[in-house]
Amino acid sequence: MKAFYAAILFSLLLFGCMGIGETPIKELKDNPDKYVGQKVTVSGTVENTIKLGSLSGYSIVDENGNKITASSKSLPAEGSKKTISGVFMKDSLFGYYLQVSE
Numbered sequence: 001m002k003a004f005y006a007a008i009l010f011s012l013l014l015f016g017c018m019g020i021g022e023t024p025i026k027e028l029k030d031n032p033d034k035y036v037g038q039k040v041t042v043s044g045t046v047e048n049t050i051k052l053g054s055l056s057g058y059s060i061v062d063e064n065g066n067k068i069t070a071s072s073k074s075l076p077a078e079g080s081k082k083t084i085s086g087v088f089m090k091d092s093l094f095g096y097y098l099q100v101s102e
Helices: 002-017 025-030
Strands: 039-052 055-061 067-071 081-091 095-100
Touching: 025 039, 025 067, 039 067, 067 081
Parallel strands: 067 095
Antiparallel strands: 039 055, 039 081, 055 067, 081 095
16 A cells, blocks of 8 residues: 555656646647647746836747747746746737736
């Protein structure tokens, strides 16, 4: 019975570290309209932080170079690895972006 529980624990840890529940940035880029209005989670490295008045945002780049823009009230440090969640949005001026939940 201990082996059974150990196998379950190992599986949970393994799949938890693999980003189960995350949407690949490439998938958002390839099929954006499928995700508009939905809550998604992505991971990557923070790049290009910017704050202009009340607007602030940054890019998240995955390990394959796929990039998505995120809008949030707070700005993480450039170069930091982040997993973020929010609603995938479409704007006529800014295009597709992730409105981060804070």
